[in-house]
Amino acid sequence: MNVLVVGESLLDIVSDTAGHVAAVPGGSPANVAVGLARLGLRPTFVTHLAPDDAGETIRAHLESAGADIVAVDTATPTSTATATIGTGGAASYRFEIAWNLSDAALDDAIATHGPLHLHAGSIAAVMQPGADAIASAIEGPLVASMSFDPNIRPGLIHDREAALHSVRRCLSRADVVKASDEDIAWIEPGEDPVKVASRWLALGPSLVVVTLGSDGAWALGTFGQVFVPARTVDVVDTVGAGDSFMSALIAGWLAFTCDSSRGTVGELTEEQARDLLVDCVTAAAITVGRRGAQPPTRAELTAAR
Template sequence: MDVAVLGECVADAFATRLPGELSMRVLPGGGPANTAVALSRLGTVTRFLGRLSTDVFGELFREHLSASGVDLSGCVTAAEPSTLAVATVDRDGHASYSFHAEGAADWQWTAAELSGLAPMACLHTGSMALLRSAAVEELLASVDATVSIDPNVRPSFGTREEYLERLPRWCALADVLKLSDDDLAYLLPGTSVEAACDGWHALGARLVVVTRGAGGALVSLDGRRAAVPARSVAVVDTVGAGDSFTAGFLHWLDGHGHLGGRLDLDLDTAVEAAAFAVRVAAWTCSVAGANPPWASELSVTP
């Protein structure tokens, strides 16, 4: 069975300031779509579940996903417009976004659109659809598959209170909960990563992975923890790095037979998966935009 990824495609517009105007270069993005592309390029059979608009951006998304070998048979053709994100990259390559998503196609799922899905080994989701659509939570509660959730917190899309209200439900549904240190700082300011992980374990998440940028990642399984160091790389930008990490992590688990139901693994196994994921994320940081590596490229040091 395949790994299914549910969520948005986003038109990432990178702005360049010119005298009296802005020039924008638009690339296909969106956390879940980036994850699906990275999974497929690594060699995992991947199905994307998205509401793809009929606008010009939707055409770009279909082309991009298909070129990376992603199965689009579970996508819905939507009349609503695509989401636009205007990205600003600072001197360290860190990207910040302003989202234009009101009335957009990505998060307006209905129960009917999500009914009758083919079986899957794993369902990964997060971000817009997870926050806005009750139908997505209902799907997560009903699937016989490993459930992976990355809230991918966007302050411009949802308030801190909205995320905190829903996080207990996501922890109860998730086999794998992945967050970033930026997510943690926004949701639980002043809370140590260890205390945060213990809280999420208590709410039901067995495996928690926190990505920490240049600090690597922290893996917490049932309260036992290990740090995974980052790889040294010349950073072009960090766009899509967290999504590539998630893809690398799930790809490794799938390739070693750990997806397909409730997780059955030990901390050492989770650390191996995270070490591979760090490698995939590092490659993505070494190139412009959300452009994760193909499996053949990982044999070359970025």
Template sequence: MPDSPALLVIGECVADIVRLPGEPDRTHPGGSPANVAYGLARLGRDTTLITQLGPDANGRLIADHLASTGVRVVTDGSAAPTPAATVDLDAEGRATYGFEITWTLGPVEPPGGPPLHVHTGSLATGLEPGARTVLDLVEALRATTTVSYDPNVRPGLMGDHTAAVRRAERCVALSDIVKASDEDLRRLYPQDTPERAAEGWLRSGPALVLVTRGAEGVTAFLPGAVVNLGAPSVRVADTVGAGDAFMSGALHALAAHRLLGERGRARLRSMDAATLTDVLRHGVASAAVTVRRAGALPPDEEELADALTSAPFPEPSG
């Protein structure tokens, strides 16, 4: 889609080494921001990823994976090894993670003109020294583009809890759209409910806070309203990349409704109920396709269109 608005994703690539009881290890390209970039490109969006890839087998695997959908990959030329994660799946497909991660991203100039929208989050905004590069770039672009953020909290890499919350809140304040799982919010704010935490984030500046709830769907928080949308029932292979697929599906719909970019920012803040429902359905349907198969493999345009028409969605509720 050559005339598509340019979407810029900033963040880590990770080689996910998936382990199932009694089966050989399988290596999948992963990393939350990379998954979002891949998902957007599969949906026909012109997408660039600024990241860090090592000159190793995992780096080549991920680079080929991203290139297969047309994602432009821009790196800082670092020789640091490609980050890796072990993903242990239980009998129900639920994932727990272990990490071998360094994030040392240096200054990188985005190619071309200013992007329409920037997405970031996960380890890229939580691990120094690379997190400083990411935040500096987001702050530099913020005046002319919309920003989305997904903390994708990993307890083993969170570090000091108070500092992790402070970093997350700074990213939220820079963002127009924030997506977090209810589990993310419980980890960051164990003393609060996810609802109260999301409402606090909304007051700090974003136009939209999306809280994903796994099989229960999603809750959207926006000024003056809370909207719930349930998820269709599907057979789960695993949950790897489900939240990232939700994010790419939702951003795809927001772009289609012209709610991204400097000109879209005001419309985003006055989004009507029908448009919001369409955005939520795109996110939930994208995640539903992904969990039906192994690894972080989000839908393409045809698969998402089919999921939107064939899956029985409950009506949204306030």
């Protein structure tokens, strides 16, 4: 099945405690597209890029990884994020971002590549005007399956209720959902993350995964619940760890459940869910062990199991 990733791309300006500064391509959906390509898929990435140097850098990065790119050019400068790496490798972000995607551009990409699996989330799922294009597209008949990662950025959300409405629309359409415990704390304050994931299953997804950082991850589905601890690793920084996890989740879920000849999907067994989570936490561990959002290749992931 073809895979379409839609969402923001930006240039990460990364500074660490030693004073090193580097400009590297990033953005959660862009990182997922790169991760999928490195795992052997050929994703198409639909994004908003300006015709500037930063945009060309991002385009070249994605294409060199093996992703096809459909870029909507506007006069707006390509978005940036300033990532500051603190003690222990944790990253904090400050964004200068715009998200502008027309219904026509996304509909054309889906019509060209469908039936397909569509991945959406992060800033693009809640920031207007592009969020409405995603909400409309995911209901189309050529979207055979969908994955969603809310990847909440509270500092960019000025209308909480509107953002929650967009998140819930995606939850009700998605087949696969991945959310961090921090995402869930923003969406459902004060609630136990695994209990929230159980409620989300009733909205429509067949698989909901909750990541707990260094504590591991839960997967919930018709198979029940599966927990896998995180891998022990020396952390360089956490940039892109969740996106590498998401790439492995999409690739593995499609491999286990997708009949590509029919464009249909099935259900995971408990054993498959556990194997899938092991791959996901391993992909994240590889990424945090090196600088920046550098998801593993298929060979690296296989060797690290």
